[in-house]
Amino acid sequence: MRIFENLNKCAIRRTNLRLLMLAAGVAAMPLASLAEPAHGIAIYGEPALPQGFDHLPYANPDAPKGGTIRMAEPGGFDSLKPWILKGNPAWGVGVHVTESLMMRSIDEPFTLYGLLAETVEVAPDDTWVEFTLHPQARFSDGSAVTLDDVIWSFQTLGTQGHPRYLGAWSRVAAIEPVGERGLRLTFTEPDREMPLLMGLRPILQKSQWEGRDFTESSLEPPVGTGPYVVDRVDPGRSISFRRNPDYWARDLPITAGLHNLDVIRYDYFGDANAMFEAFKAGEVTVWRELSAQKWAGEYNWPQAQQGAIVQSEIPHQRPSGIMGLVMNGRNPIFDDWRVRQAMIEMFNFRFINQTLNGGVDPRITSYFSNSDLAMGDGPATGRVAELLEPFADDLPPGALDGYALPEGSDRAMDRAGLRRAATLMEEAGWTVQDGQMRDAEGRPFAFEILLNQNGTALRTGSETQQMVNIFVEALRPLGITPRVTLLDAAQYVERTNNYQFDMTWYERALSLSPGSEQRLYWGRAGVTEPGTRNWMGMDSPAAEAMIDRMVEADSAEEFTAAVQALDRILMAGRHVIPVGFSPISRLAHAADLKFPDRIPVYGDWPGFLPEVWWQETN
Incomplete structure (x- = not known):
């Protein structure tokens, strides 16, 4: 097994690299x-x-x-347009086919280097940014990337694209050409983050989509500037990308050592078991193992024992993010924090983790676990307390005084948790009547747990179902019997985009440089606006104030305090029943697939697999 040591370079020793200070302490x-x-x-x-x-x-x-790399994806797809709300897009189009003005380094918290843009210039007062197009920039059909393409892309994505683009675009006051290759975006107010957000907008070919309804789903292969072109598409079943030998940026330093594989193929399967069997049969050449228990004890088939399959552990220094069962606060039964806490009490993570995962992975105790951005234990102090104090009357219990998850029990039934949950439910107006939890009017406490039968990027469908099954059994003594509904990927996306669920599985990756995207995750607009990531229906003026403070921070200390304050609001809000996370990625792969010894800070993150990998042939 190939295990990498933690990076020891002093500039990247800790996760909070974004906040490094000068040696003198300024x-x-x-x-x-x-x-x-x-x-x-x-x-x-x-x-x-x-x-x-x-x-x-x-x-x-x-x-x-x-060479070729073949990867597995769950479910299916019906679109090649990942930039809009409609449809279930194939993975890889927005990664391999299109590019942005700048490219992110995954070895730094939030740093961009020029790609389609040769240079970038930011106003001294952060009110505008100018990009100068690289003179060699070309689409895969050989046509030059023009300022018209860039301006059209910004405007179209900002007004007709997926909701993730809309918030930032609302802060753009003007977009205009500057000279032959320059472009200036002026902001509605000073904003340090906006130049970077604009630098990451995908650039599309205007002539391909102009005059058509951009919001409609499509299986038409997009023409992009990226290193790959769409090669073959079997709708819903597979998509492959072929390296473009005429890729315009193939000789730039920013792409040196990247995009080495000739063919990248994604095959879609009905469930995780089928995906894994395809990997064992050699039809898939890379597999992300999500179970530590399986990783340690089940990689013993002949090819693995003979060395044809290699197990690699990729360390990372990024925040855990949040993962678990989210409760939809739009449903009145989950609008009360006491009910949400009762659900957390009844989810015996200690037993579930031991049963399904051998107790290996630590629990998520903060949205920013595994980083210096995580809230501290106990009461808020210093600047964090100062930021929260104006909202003290409206904060959920524990935000200021400290919040911790229940310890749980080694047994399936956590009796102490059951007693605490029953007390909380009674305080919220729910009691057990004739064996069923009901309110004062006799209405039952009933809800649906919605699951994607194909699983997610971080959990297989069978694993989430096993967790939910244990949870459902634990709820029975409390007089609660949820209805569990399994949907295919397309139906699941449709319902979650429109918040048509009571409780569902939730995953949100968070970076070392959280910023205005947090509004998409927790902002009040998502209470009603479809397609955001605010699945819990959170509406917290305190959270929005902390996001504003993060974006406006002009010092490392202020930024860190604002993130930690936001973390306290999120955790004490009790919107998600957290599960565990892994500080490493477990990648099993064909032995002829290689990657550099030098692992970036973000580890196995977009930009690592397959971008820096290659295949060695005899």
Whole structure:
């Protein structure tokens, strides 16, 4: 088994790299200090790589080109347009086919380097950003990328695209060309983060989509500027991408050692068991193992024992994010924090983790676990307490005084948890009557748990079902019997996009540089606006104030305090029943598939697999 040690370079030792201070102890240099065109920008301080760097530190510029990688995805797809709300898009189109003006380094918290844009310049007061297009930038059909393409892409995504694009676009006051290759975006107010967000917008070919309804789902392969083109599509079953030998950026330092494989193929399967069997049969060449218990004891078939399959553990230094069962506060029964806490009490994670995972993975105790951005134990102190104090009367219990998850029990029935849950339910107006939990009017406490039968990126369908089955059994002594509904991927996406669920499985990855995207996750607009990630229906002025403070922070200390304050609001809100997380990624793969020894801070994150991998052939 190949196990990598933690990175020891001092500049990336801890997860909160974004907040590094100068050696003298003064605040990190703000983005506004950029006063002339530059090769890259960082949310705080300078980019780690200087002008003229020759390759990304986690890429191998000597990696051979060629070969094929085959990966498995659950469910199916009916669209090749990942930029809109409609449809269930195939994975990989927005990753391999299209590009943005700048490219993110996954070895730094939030730093971008020029790609389609040769340079970037930010106003001294953070009120505008200018990008200068690279003169060589081309679409895969050979046509030049023009300012018209860029402006059309920004405007179209910002007004007709997926809701994830709309919030940032509302903060753009004007977009206009500057000279032959320049583009300026002016913001409605000073905003340090906006230049980076705009630098990551995908750039599409105007002539392909102009004059058509961009909001409609489509299986038409998009024309992009990326290193790959769509090769073959079997709707709902498979999609493959072929490396473009004429890729315009193939000789740029930012792409050195990237995009080495000739073919990237994704095959879709009905469930995780079918996916794993395909991997064992050699039809899939990389497998992310989500079960520590299975990883340790079940990789013993002949190919694995003979060395044809390699088990690699990829460490990471990013926040855990949040994962578990989310309760929809739009449903009146989950509008009371006491009811939500009762559900948390009844989810005996200690027993579930031991039963299904050997007790290996630690529990998520903070939305930013595994990082310095996580809230501290006990009462809020210092600047965190100061930020929360104005909202004290409206904060959920524990936000200021401290909140911790129940310890749980080694037995299936956590009797102490049951007693606490019953008390909380009674305080909220629910009691057991004739064996069933009911309110004062005799109405039963009934709800549906909605699950994707195909699973998710971080949990298989069978694993979530096993967790839910244990949870459902634990609820019976409380007089509660939820209805569990399994849906295919398309139906599940449709219902969750429109918040048509009571409780469902929830996963939100969080980075080392949280910012305005947090509004999409927890902002009040998501209470009614479809397609956001605010599945819990959270409406918290305190949370929105902390997000504003994060975005506006002009020092490392202020930023960290705002994130930790937000974390307290989220955890004490009790919206999600958290499960465990892994500080490593477990990747089993064909032995001829390789990746560099130097692992980026974000580990196995978009931009790592398959971007830096290659295949060695004899």
